[in-house]
Amino acid sequence: MLPSRAFLSLRFAVTLLAVSPAVVLADAPLHQRIDQAIAAARPDFAHQAAAPASDAEFLRRIYLDLTGTIPTAAETRAFLKDPSPGKRQALLDRLLTSPEHARYFAMVLDVLLMERRRDKYVPHEQWLEYLRSSVAANKPWDQLVREILSSDGADPKTRVAAKFYLERQAEPHLLTRDISRLFLGTNLQCCQCHDHPRIDDYKQAHYYGLFAFLNRSSLVIDKKLNLAVLSEKADGEVTFQSVFDPAKKTQSTGPRLPEGPPLKEPVIEKGKEYIVASTAGGRAVPRFSRHALLGPTLARADNESFKRNIANRLWALMMGRGLVHPLDLDHSANPPSHPELLKLLADDIAARKFDMRGFLRELALSQTYQRSSELPPQFRGDKEGMEPEPTSYTVALLKPLTPEQLAWGLMQATGLTDAERQALGPNASEAALYSRLAPNVAPFVKTFGSPPGQAPEFDARLDQALFLANGPVVRGWLTPRPGNLIDRLGKLTNTDALVEELYLSVLTRWPSAEERKEAADFLAARPKDRPTALQDMAWALLASAEFRFNH
Amino acid sequence: MWCSYACGSSEHNISRRGFFATALGGTLGALALDPLTRPAFTHELNKQQKRVLMIWLHGGVSQLETWDPKPGTKTGGPFQAIPTSVPGIHVCELLPYTAQRMHHLALVRGLNTAEDDHGKGYYLMHTGRRQEPAMKWPHLGSVCAKLLGSSDNPLPGYILITPRGNGGVNSEDAAFLGPRYASVALSDGHAPANLDRPAALTEAADQQRHEFRIHANQRFLRSRRTAQTEAYTHSYDQAAQLMRKRDLFDISKEPPTVIDRYGRHDFGRHCLMARRLLEGGATFVKVMHTNYDTHHENFDFHIEQLGEFDRPFATLLDDLHDRGLLASTLVLVLSEFGRTPNINRNYGRDHWSRAWSIALAGCGIRGGSVSGKTNADGTAVTEGQVNGGHLFHTYLSALGFNSKKNFYIEQRPIPIADPKAAPIKEVLA
Numbered sequence: 013m014l015p016s017r018a019f020l021s022l023r024f025a026v027t028l029l030a031v032s033p034a035v036v037l038a039d040a041p042l043h044q045r046i047d048q049a050i051a052a053a054r055p056d057f058a059h060q061a062a063a064p065a066s067d068a069e070f071l072r073r074i075y076l077d078l079t080g081t082i083p084t085a086a087e088t089r090a091f092l093k094d095p096s097p098g099k100r101q102a103l104l105d106r107l108l109t110s111p112e113h114a115r116y117f118a119m120v121l122d123v124l125l126m127e128r129r130r131d132k133y134v135p136h137e138q139w140l141e142y143l144r145s146s147v148a149a150n151k152p153w154d155q156l157v158r159e160i161l162s163s164d165g166a167d168p169k170t171r172v173a174a175k176f177y178l179e180r181q182a183e184p185h186l187l188t189r190d191i192s193r194l195f196l197g198t199n200l201q202c203c204q205c206h207d208h209p210r211i212d213d214y215k216q217a218h219y220y221g222l223f224a225f226l227n228r229s230s231l232v233i234d235k236k237l238n239l240a241v242l243s244e245k246a247d248g249e250v251t252f253q254s255v256f257d258p259a260k261k262t263q264s265t266g267p268r269l270p271e272g273p274p275l276k277e278p279v280i281e282k283g284k285e286y287i288v289a290s291t292a293g294g295r296a297v298p299r300f301s302r303h304a305l306l307g308p309t310l311a312r313a314d315n316e317s318f319k320r321n322i323a324n325r326l327w328a329l330m331m332g333r334g335l336v337h338p339l340d341l342d343h344s345a346n347p348p349s350h351p352e353l354l355k356l357l358a359d360d361i362a363a364r365k366f367d368m369r370g371f372l373r374e375l376a377l378s379q380t381y382q383r384s385s386e387l388p389p390q391f392r393g394d395k396e397g398m399e400p401e402p403t404s405y406t407v408a409l410l411k412p413l414t415p416e417q418l419a420w421g422l423m424q425a426t427g428l429t430d431a432e433r434q435a436l437g438p439n440a441s442e443a444a445l446y447s448r449l450a451p452n453v454a455p456f457v458k459t460f461g462s463p464p465g466q467a468p469e470f471d472a473r474l475d476q477a478l479f480l481a482n483g484p485v486v487r488g489w490l491t492p493r494p495g496n497l498i499d500r501l502g503k504l505t506n507t508d509a510l511v512e513e514l515y516l517s518v519l520t521r522w523p524s525a526e527e528r529k530e531a532a533d534f535l536a537a538r539p540k541d542r543p544t545a546l547q548d549m550a551w552a553l554l555a556s557a558e559f560r561f562n563h
Numbered sequence: 564m565w566c567s568y569a570c571g572s573s574e575h576n577i578s579r580r581g582f583f584a585t586a587l588g589g590t591l592g593a594l595a596l597d598p599l600t601r602p603a604f605t606h607e608l609n610k611q612q613k614r615v616l617m618i619w620l621h622g623g624v625s626q627l628e629t630w631d632p633k634p635g636t637k638t639g640g641p642f643q644a645i646p647t648s649v650p651g652i653h654v655c656e657l658l659p660y661t662a663q664r665m666h667h668l669a670l671v672r673g674l675n676t677a678e679d680d681h682g683k684g685y686y687l688m689h690t691g692r693r694q695e696p697a698m699k700w701p702h703l704g705s706v707c708a709k710l711l712g713s714s715d716n717p718l719p720g721y722i723l724i725t726p727r728g729n730g731g732v733n734s735e736d737a738a739f740l741g742p743r744y745a746s747v748a749l750s751d752g753h754a755p756a757n758l759d760r761p762a763a764l765t766e767a768a769d770q771q772r773h774e775f776r777i778h779a780n781q782r783f784l785r786s787r788r789t790a791q792t793e794a795y796t797h798s799y800d801q802a803a804q805l806m807r808k809r810d811l812f813d814i815s816k817e818p819p820t821v822i823d824r825y826g827r828h829d830f831g832r833h834c835l836m837a838r839r840l841l842e843g844g845a846t847f848v849k850v851m852h853t854n855y856d857t858h859h860e861n862f863d864f865h866i867e868q869l870g871e872f873d874r875p876f877a878t879l880l881d882d883l884h885d886r887g888l889l890a891s892t893l894v895l896v897l898s899e900f901g902r903t904p905n906i907n908r909n910y911g912r913d914h915w916s917r918a919w920s921i922a923l924a925g926c927g928i929r930g931g932s933v934s935g936k937t938n939a940d941g942t943a944v945t946e947g948q949v950n951g952g953h954l955f956h957t958y959l960s961a962l963g964f965n966s967k968k969n970f971y972i973e974q975r976p977i978p979i980a981d982p983k984a985a986p987i988k989e990v991l992a
Contacts, residue, residue: 189697466738469741472791475719537771
């Protein structure tokens with residue numbers, strides 16, 4: 013056996029050599045294998061790929077992706093001047109373990125899991141804190157999902173995790189849809205009434221298999237606890253008919269995952285079905301709970317859909333588009349842009365026991381992540397339209413800032429964050445600063461956020477432009493205040509130094525010669541109202557496309 | 564069991580050709596109209612801009628005190644029926660001005676929506692669908708904003724004039740169509756938020772900062788232009804256009820005599836603003852008149868409320884007609900539901916959806932027509948029974964659309980109107 017195996021692997025290596033100059037072995041770090049897969053997918057990769065991102069591009073991108081805001085002018089200066097070759101990796105490792113990352117990633121998970129539903133049963137602050145502490149402890153994704161899917165809201169220690177169920181009123185159809193979309197990457201909604209007529213992989217039996225974990229559960233206001241909690245019956249079988257079936261044949265299913273085996277359910281002696289029997293105003297607790305089985309059955313390394321979904325979602329977060337797109341339509345007729353890469357990512361994240369931090373680190377280390385978003389010169393101008401498609405990942409994709417990134421980014425760019433940090437003095441911990449600034453985010457979520465219960469989608473509307481252009485929020489932040497941007501700029505008498513400070517603060521880069529001149533001309537034209545001219549110039553950069561997108 | 568009919572198999576009356584055309588067009592955007600129908604829509608738009616005015620009588624107006632009076636019966640109440648400009652059609656005497664415009668109006672008297680809850684009735688009458696746990700449907704206003712609106716129009720596609728409450732975007736109204744098509748509420752007829760340039764910012768300075776912004780964009784977008792960056796930069800152009808249309812939201816620009824004709828009360832002013840907006844190119848304007856939830860003293864309240872409604876509404880019809888706009892403006896007078904024929908012990912009428920009426924006028928509507936009938940005391944529909952789904956089909960048909968078409972959301976066809984219902988032919992021109 014040995015010689016033939018060696019021969020095979022040699023042949024494999026030779027094949028790789030033939031398609032790409034960069035040979036990557038199977039035990040190479042994930043980021044190298046990502047780059048290999050992206051390069052190998054395009055015969056003309058070298059011609060198409062954008063240059064590596066500049067330090068400034070990388071700095072702004074990694075800050076926004078990992079902490080949800082942009083760096084301070086001082087951090088930017090220091091990073092851009094730092095000559096050490098390992099500075100990107102050092103920054104990445106610092107950010108991934110920073111309290112800012114845990115805070116930001118909690119917001120990302122919140123939007124993913126709750127889709128901006130209104131708070132009714134579990135306060136948002138508690139839920140965010142639960143997610144923040146989970147990220148800070150690098151809780152594995154499978155464990156987090158099991159906690160969320162297993163809590164019934166009655167135990168104070170785990171109640172907060174039940175928010176996922178409770179804010180959806182424990183409605184089993186809504187939960188079936190959202191669990192299939194958010195945790196399995198498959199939107200089974202159509203299968204409520206029949207097999208999906210367009211997607212062969214999606215069956216009505218899959219829908220009802222998931223549904224059967226939840227159909228016995230309902231939301232009750234428990235009188236004793238005075239809280240909304242899940243109550244579960246010990247009986248209730250799931251039957252369904254296809255609306256397309258003229259014979260109206262009734263089928264039935266127990267709880268099972270799509271593609272998964274049927275679960276064995278214990279037979280409970282008659283009369284002993286309940287630990288706590290249902291009473292008026294109380295919750296019922298069955299001896300055998302189908303609901304309790306869902307988390308441990310679904311959130312597993314051997315569940316292909318589960319690991320593909322999280323790998324694809326984290327990829328989309330960093331790279332700007334899912335390998336499977338849309339994120340919740342993973343099926344054989346909508347294959348990933350890079351099928352083998354998705355398999356590699358899914359296996360990798362499962363193998364690293366759903367360590368999201370380690371996985372994000374590998375994505376960020378890849379050349380694919382660290383490519384420039386500037387289209388290579390050969391595709392510009394009259395060659396427009398010839399550029400490689402976004403699914404090629406040969407040029408970094410522009411990502412519109414989320415409402416949170418926009419709010420926190422604007423607070424940093426205008427120096428509101430600096431001013432608050434200065435005001436807090438020695439007490440300026442991440443938590444203290446957060447609690448001072450967090451209330452400012454709400455108007456951005458209201459203006460730029462997707463409606464409750466819908467997946468985020470970018471939209472540029474005139475009410476948003478009016479909010480930024482004429483609204484009191486940004487205008488207030490551009491009013492001079494000790495330590496903020498306009499205050500700092502006002503104190504600089506050297507125009508060139510002023511322009512540098514402005515560009516470093518807002519756009520996280522040095523201004524070009526052209527920009528230095530343009531800014532100097534702008535100020536020179538308004539000698540009499542310099543303070544407002546500074547505000548207007550800063551506003552123009554804040555409202556620019558360069559600021560609005562993570563590039 | 565609920566079914567959204569959202570999957571587009573042949574059982575849902577969707578052609579295979581439509582599917583393939585859409586699959587090809589799918590890359591154009593996550594959401595597009597059926598490409599087979601789109602050219603037709605565009606063509607119609609070019610020929611004639613159409614628009615919609617919805618008057619929403621909040622709380623549930625009584626059909627017996629408006630469109631389907633039953634004088635002299637046990638349930639009829641104290642009011643008489645009066646003749647209208649159309650021989651043979653009578654309405655309640657509380658609507659003397661409107662009665663004289665009956666030749667513009669069509670009445671649907673066979674409505675049975677089977678939904679007596681305010682919230683659910685509101686949803687049903689705005690979406691043509693019942694509430695479903697895992698599916699949200701867009702409001703008619705959002706659908707019209709999508710189908711009738713033009714991306715060049717800086718006015719919000721779906722404008723809602725409310726007596727009070729918060730202004731702003733109600734992003735949920737548009738459901739899967741996206742917040743771009745959501746309603747923008749003008750609380751008490753105030754202009755949308757942030758429409759005015761900040762007081763401290765001169766026009767010249769505003770101009771200069773935008774020029775600086777545009778220069779910065781040009782540099783950045785030389786090598787990074789995408790559909791999303793285009794949409795973002797365009798949103799500022801649209802904002803500037805809307806700022807130039809600021810006066811549309813200011814009825815003080817109208818002569819005092821005109822304000823008098825509409826009446827110097829909220830509903831009168833709001834109707835006048837609706838006329839200004841429709842004239843100024845708005846696609847869908849909803850004016851809300853509140854409150855008709857008359858569990859107590861139904862008759863006194865209807866005297867008061869309809870006394871406020873009747874003249875401004877008739878004036879608005881006249882103005883639209885005089886300006887040649889009525890033929891291209893679909894007018895709807897709607898409510899969550901009607902009110903019980905039974906008069907309760909507080910002289911009130913309660914929620915009632917089993918036999919009630921609405922009125923339509925304008926674009927695509929046969930003026931002076933009536934569809935459906937109720938029995939002598941108004942407790943049941945005896946002829947031409949329809950529900951909210953039929954109404955939705957009727958509105959779309961009146962606007963010249965094939966109401967059996969689909970929206971496409973990420974390649975999923977979604978019927979614009981409930982496939983189980985159809986247009987009400989009797990009221991269509």
